[in-house]
Amino acid sequence: GENVEQHPSTLSVQEGDSAVIKCTYSDSASNYFPWYKQELGKGPQLIIDIRSNVGEKKDQRIAVTLNKTAKHFSLHITETQPEDSAVYFCAASLTGNQFYFGTGTSLTVIP
Amino acid sequence: AAGVIQSPRHLIKEKRETATLKCYPIPRHDTVYWYQQGPGQDPQFLISFYEKMQSDKGSIPDRFSAQQFSDYHSELNMSSLELGDSALYFCASSLGRGRNYGYTFGSGTRLTVV
Numbered sequence: 001g002e003n004v005e006q007h008p009s010t011l012s013v014q015e016g017d018s019a020v021i022k023c024t025y026s027d028s029a030s031n032y033f034p035w036y037k038q039e040l041g042k043g044p045q046l047i048i049d050i051r052s053n054v055g056e057k058k059d060q061r062i063a064v065t066l067n068k069t070a071k072h073f074s075l076h077i078t079e080t081q082p083e084d085s086a087v088y089f090c091a092a093s094l095t096g097n098q099f100y101f102g103t104g105t106s107l108t109v110i111p
Numbered sequence: 112a113a114g115v116i117q118s119p120r121h122l123i124k125e126k127r128e129t130a131t132l133k134c135y136p137i138p139r140h141d142t143v144y145w146y147q148q149g150p151g152q153d154p155q156f157l158i159s160f161y162e163k164m165q166s167d168k169g170s171i172p173d174r175f176s177a178q179q180f181s182d183y184h185s186e187l188n189m190s191s192l193e194l195g196d197s198a199l200y201f202c203a204s205s206l207g208r209g210r211n212y213g214y215t216f217g218s219g220t221r222l223t224v225v
Binding site: 041 | 205
């Protein structure tokens with residue numbers, strides 16, 4: 001099955017700085033890569049996703065890049081704000097049904 | 112907008128008891144997924160249903176069973192509970208099996224087995 005690795009496990013940045021979270025996947029057939037933000041006591045919320053036919057996608061302060069050859073994808077958050085503090089999960093999927101999640105990154109934005 | 116509704120939000124059970132978790136998908140969504148998230152862990156896929164039929168099966172223990180009803184809500188039945196079953200259980204829903212990527216999670220049920 002698919003194996004998704006995520007780094008770093010914890011990340012602290014100053015408010016206004018950028019944050020980068022990286023994931024690698026093992027199954028070259030995976031073709032959909034969502035990113036989820038999970039706040040304490042809440043379910044994961046989709047923040048951005050990318051499909052394998054696209055190399056980069058942006059949505060305001062959030063961007064995701066995908067390198068299919070190297071089988072890795074990254075989340076970039078610019079101009080971080082305290083409300084960005086949460087746990088972020090990457091995931092990979094082949095069918096769009098079952099997602100394989102990374103182990104999560106706890107992001108802390110220091111005011 | 113309506114979201115995925117899970118009930119109960121919190122549940123405390125003793126070892127060897129049974130528990131039933133319910134999930135009400137977003138209206139018109141026909142696919143439901145169940146995930147288990149242990150403390151400090153990433154969500155692990157348990158099982159999914161599409162149009163009331165089991166679609167995919169993940170790491171769901173034999174002690175657990177699930178089904179999707181005619182109104183598309185789903186129930187996860189857990190028997191002979193063990194301490195290790197203590198976790199957050201998330202349900203998610205989507206429209207179309209594999210056709211529309213990206214599904215919406217509910218807020219979860221926190222199960223504590225004592």
